[in-house]
Amino acid sequence: MGHWIQIDTPHGRISGWRADPADAPRGALVIVQEIFGVNAHIRSVAESFAIDGYVALAPAYFDPIEPRVELGYDDAGIARGRDLIARLGLDAAVDITASAADAIAGAGKVGCVGYCWGGTVALLAAMRLGLPSVNYYGARNAPFLTETPLAPVMCHFGERDASIPPERVQQHRDLLPQMDVFTYPAGHGFNCDLRTDYEPSSARLARERTLDFFHRNLA
Template sequence: MGRDIVVATPSGPVNAWRADPPHGAAAQGAIVVLQEIFGVNAHIRSVADGYAAAGYVAIAPALFDPVARNVELTYEAADFERGRALAAELGFDRAVGIVRATRDLLHGEGHRQIGVVGFCWGGSLAFLANTRLGLPAVSYYGARTVPFLDEPLQAPMLFHFGADDASIPETDIAAHRTRQPDAEVHVHAGGHAFNRDVDPTHYHPDSAAEARRQTMKFLAAALR
């Protein structure tokens, strides 16, 4: 069962959802779950809970807290625009600082094998957590990564894309392969947010299941 915690960060206290493995189970590692532009909502909490059920400590920091606290948005157009505005106001530098603080909290508890898994905007942040913090990272359909692709990887990296994602054209996927040749890249049937199981207009269950299998294999190797 997950619970709310607070992470001390350079941008002030940030709320987070924390999920731990079942009682008595030794953690296989720890994962920082990075939200979409919709905040730490029911979907992101369920993602964290799923990693905990698989044996990982999972923490999803509410990245928008420094600019707007306790944000949980819907997938309607008005909330989409608000989420984009909040992401722009926060900026990637402050977001990386929050990821660093979450990593440090886990380090302080004795966890040494720590990775990140991010979705959409959080997928691009996951890449930066790799290049700037040295954390193994999984990026699901991060559409804002291309401007940063010349930053060298510091740890294993896995990218997931949807074949029909209008926000990430084939040329962008090709740029990931060309400019980050050491990364693992998978392209799945479906479009953007194919893993978002609370959103039937985007969810592609077969692709979500395959990406999950690939992600768990990646994490088992990267965090061993």
């Protein structure tokens, strides 16, 4: 279902994994990767949203540094991913998100969904680009919670996520009460079936809420 395309961005031409629905799209989604690149999991996420009726595009955010990065969920992959996101920077990530949104705008209203590091990029897409966005366990959100979203935002967090303690989750509710913030009996990365923290019941419920969010905000 999915295939690689090219996306022109302010940081050069990059690749992206695009998946299209079988019928007329109900909108479009930019899928923002974790720190591990556009790997098999992120490609499958894009394809699953296409099954639900959305044109889904997962930009390869690391291409300006190194093309087609795919990392494992081990210590070496984490270290390499952290280095790459530090070198890329969030401002460039927002630029790339905007370019990806432009590339699929012909499919209708565009939203954004991101995971881990990508969750924070998705939050910034709502705040700075006006894209309705869903943030899965974005551990880097805190510095941006004083900004005002230009579009609706939904957040999903695991109650056992050591990188996002309960007081940090509450900070989201206190500073941005207009956001939908949900917690689940799970750890970090609970949506990813390739990670040890995968929790299928929580992943399923978060997905149902995410699809409802996009149904309401991309109609």
